[in-house]
Amino acid sequence: NAGVMQNPRHLVRRRGQEARLRCSPMKGHSHVYWYRQLPEEGLKFMVYLQKENIIDESGMPKERFSAEFPKEGPSILRIQQVVRGDSAAYFCASSSGQGNTGELFFGEGSRLTVL
Amino acid sequence: AQSVTQPDIHITVSEGASLELRCNYSYGATPYLFWYVQSPGQGLQLLLKYFSGDTLVQGIKGFEAEFKRSQSSFNLRKPSVHWSDAAEYFCAVGAPGWYGGSQGNLIFGKGTKLSVKP
Numbered sequence: 327n328a329g330v331m332q333n334p335r336h337l338v339r340r341r342g343q344e345a346r347l348r349c350s351p352m353k354g355h356s357h358v359y360w361y362r363q364l365p366e367e368g369l370k371f372m373v374y375l376q377k378e379n380i381i382d383e384s385g386m387p388k389e390r391f392s393a394e395f396p397k398e399g400p401s402i403l404r405i406q407q408v409v410r411g412d413s414a415a416y417f418c419a420s421s422s423g424q425g426n427t428g429e430l431f432f433g434e435g436s437r438l439t440v441l
Numbered sequence: 442a443q444s445v446t447q448p449d450i451h452i453t454v455s456e457g458a459s460l461e462l463r464c465n466y467s468y469g470a471t472p473y474l475f476w477y478v479q480s481p482g483q484g485l486q487l488l489l490k491y492f493s494g495d496t497l498v499q500g501i502k503g504f505e506a507e508f509k510r511s512q513s514s515f516n517l518r519k520p521s522v523h524w525s526d527a528a529e530y531f532c533a534v535g536a537p538g539w540y541g542g543s544q545g546n547l548i549f550g551k552g553t554k555l556s557v558k559p
């Protein structure tokens with residue numbers, strides 16, 4: 327039973343390029359969450375999605391960042407025109423959303439480095 | 442605004458010694474509280490959670506935590522630390538609308554890094 331799968335694990339981009347991070351939730355989970363972890367910081371919530379719907383994007387920067395969770399395929403976090411301050415670890419988590427016990431299952435993260 | 446404070450950035454304990462990691466929260470209603478552990482280069486694993494009921498919660502790997510409403514605390518403890526416990530530990534609180542809404546907006550503390558001496 328595979329856990330939450332994220333790829334790539336490591337991504338290097340130059341300023342101005344685009345970064346795409348993918349997340350496949352655990353089997354049977356239809357709720358996906360993205361968090362960002364800056365160096366020496368805790369995780370900060372970015373966005374919560376269900377299939378084809380953004381439920382809560384209160385933590386997403388207003389510009390350059392977008393997320394989707396299509397009917398088929400993984401969830402994608404897209405960062406356009408990256409800047410050095412986007413360098414961070416991006417974690418995806420999933421839950422079943424039914425009789426929610428509150429547990430989120432996290433992936434191993436995608437570490438973005440912007441040169 | 443809701444917040445979580447972990448006062449200790451880094452703690453070192455000897456193997457076999459007891460451990461207590463502190464967590465204080467600021468929250469306007471009944472909190473839903475969590476402890477996660479993160480090993481280097483890895484994702485987060487849930488150690489334990491508190492929603493209601495018994496204020497002493499047992500988790501995996503021999504960890505426990507006690508919810509104290511009067512002190513707004515949810516400290517993590519382990520009676521005897523093993524070298525494999527070296528990791529970073531995060532306390533988190535469920536944001537408003539968390540329970541029953543399947544919302545995943547957890548507010549995390551900045552973490553406490555645990556080192557274990559042989």
